[in-house]
Amino acid sequence: MADRTTESIVTFQRAFSLSAIEGSLPAGRYRVVVDEDEISGLSFVAFRRTATLFYVPAMSAAAVTRQMIVIDPADLDRALTADLAPG
Template sequence: MANRTTQAIVRFTNAFLLPGSNKPQPAGDYRVDHDEESIEGVSRLAWRRVGSFIHLPGIGVKISTHQMVPINAADLDAAIEKDNKTS
């Protein structure tokens, strides 16, 4: 079984709160990594997401420490949707 990591940039126009965090993250662009594993079928190859990670702080923020925080893909989608509705 093969694995891969895909990257995406997510833009928040408003501050947002990650589940399990007591401190809101500021608006900005954030790198998100999605770990996926292959699902081999008879006629084609598909990928299943097995984990997602958001990089904190956001892109362009100058700080001495950076972290990669696991995040549930559904929680990330909900935060993006909420941000889109308040924009």
């Protein structure tokens, strides 16, 4: 069974919150890593998400340490959608 990892950067224009993180986070660019396992036994290639990792603080923050937190991808999608909504 094959594994794959994809990495992306998400940008928030305003402060936001995620249920896995206490309090709100500032606007900025954040690194997101998604780990997936291949689903075997199918007649086509498909993957199952096993983890979504969110790195805090923002990449633009001047911090020496970063924390990696496992988050719910649906929660991240809701936060990104809310960030796009008019003020």
